[in-house]
Amino acid sequence: MFITLEGPEGSGKTSHIPYLVEYLREKGHVVFPTREPGGTSIGEQIREVIHDLKNVEMHPRAETLLYQAARAQIVEQVIKPRLADGEIVISDRYYDSTIAYQGYGHQQDLEQVRGLVKYATGGLVPDLTVLLDVDVEEGLRRKKKDDEWNRMDAYTVEFHQRVRAGYLEMVKAEPSRWAVVDAGQKWESVQEGLRKVIVGRLKIDEINRTLTPLDKQEKDELRGIQRKSSKSLKNNEW
Ligand SMILES: Nc1ncnc2c1ncn2[C@@H]1O[C@H](COP(=O)(O)OP(=O)(O)OP(=O)(O)O)[C@@H](O)[C@H]1O
Ligand SMILES: [Mg+2]
Numbered sequence: 001m002f003i004t005l006e007g008p009e010g011s012g013k014t015s016h017i018p019y020l021v022e023y024l025r026e027k028g029h030v031v032f033p034t035r036e037p038g039g040t041s042i043g044e045q046i047r048e049v050i051h052d053l054k055n056v057e058m059h060p061r062a063e064t065l066l067y068q069a070a071r072a073q074i075v076e077q078v079i080k081p082r083l084a085d086g087e088i089v090i091s092d093r094y095y096d097s098t099i100a101y102q103g104y105g106h107q108q109d110l111e112q113v114r115g116l117v118k119y120a121t122g123g124l125v126p127d128l129t130v131l132l133d134v135d136v137e138e139g140l141r142r143k144k145k146d147d148e149w150n151r152m153d154a155y156t157v158e159f160h161q162r163v164r165a166g167y168l169e170m171v172k173a174e175p176s177r178w179a180v181v182d183a184g185q186k187w188e189s190v191q192e193g194l195r196k197v198i199v200g201r202l203k204i205d206e207i208n209r210t211l212t213p214l215d216k217q218e219k220d221e222l223r224g225i226q227r228k229s230s231k232s233l234k235n236n237e238w
Pocket of ligand 1: 007008009010011012013014015016142143146183184185186187188190
């Protein structure tokens with residue numbers, strides 16, 4: 001199962017993941033946390049370039065492509081093999097960040113950005129994406145306290161507001177994949193909200209996996225019922 005955490009700066013993604021990992025491991029799951037950009041040796045080198053405050057001249061298209069290079073690497077080197085082994089992978093950001101930041105934030109053509117993202121991921125979509133939604137200024141205030149200010153944080157407040165609005169639009173467009181947790185609450189309540197959403201999704205996953213496929217006799221019976229009911233429908237027997 002592939003879970004991604006998304007949200008504006010300072011919404012709590014990085015600080016919540018270790019506690020989620022510990023919680024799920026205690027429940028007996030094999031869990032692997034990772035982060036974007038990064039999570040591989042190549043990806044971490046690209047992360048340095050993207051985040052370096054010196055790189056003020058970086059063009060949005062260069063920024064977009066650097067993210068995709070790091071992403072392609074982590075998908076192939078880390079995420080896909082672990083999912084194939086049945087692990088739960090939790091990623092601190094994934095391709096929705098590109099749509100939110102490089103698409104909505106930089107106001108680039110969304111279709112083109114979606115195309116790049118699909119190329120980078122090879123079409124790997126998360127099973128669950130949680131948006132930690134927080135007021136932009138509150139998130140930036142939290143980050144400033146932290147001393148972890150990077151080139152992305154330094155974009156204007158308006159940029160970050162477009163990012164947040166973009167996320168909310170993405171949730172509306174694809175509600176079955178997304179869940180939203182109010183990250184403006186106190187930290188403990190946010191962690192509780194995250195656990196609830198994830199455990200709920202794991203249960204659905206479990207039910208789907210334990211449903212045994214139909215055997216031949218059951219399939220034949222089902223076909224018979226379907227044939228009968230379509231005949232009855234034709235003859236107006238309902
Ligand atoms: N609900 C909360 N209330 C108060 N402070 C919080 C809350 N959640 C996180 N913080 C604090 O805000 C700071 C930023 O949090 P964190 O680094 O987890 O955010 P992030 O979503 O990973 O940010 P970024 O997108 O910039 O990486 C940290 O110091 C963290 O402890
Ligand atoms: Mg973070």
